[in-house]
Amino acid sequence: MIRLRCFADHCVSNAIIEALRAIGVEVVRLRDTLPTNAPDQVVLAKA
Numbered sequence: 477m478i479r480l481r482c483f484a485d486h487c488v489s490n491a492i493i494e495a496l497r498a499i500g501v502e503v504v505r506l507r508d509t510l511p512t513n514a515p516d517q518v519v520l521a522k523a
Contacts, residue, residue, distance in 0.1 A: 481503075483503075483504050483506065483522070484503050484505045485519070486505075486507055486512045493505065
């Protein structure tokens with residue numbers, strides 16, 4: 477079984493995140509792991 481994992485940027489709404497989680501997608505939010513003003517290079521490395 478393939479497990480889908482997503483890294484959601486700060487512009488992704490909570491409704492979308494919750495909908496994805498409801499169907500079994502693992503979603504990690506940027507704001508839960510890094511400052512929202514983190515440079516793109518840091519975000520990409522984390523993703």
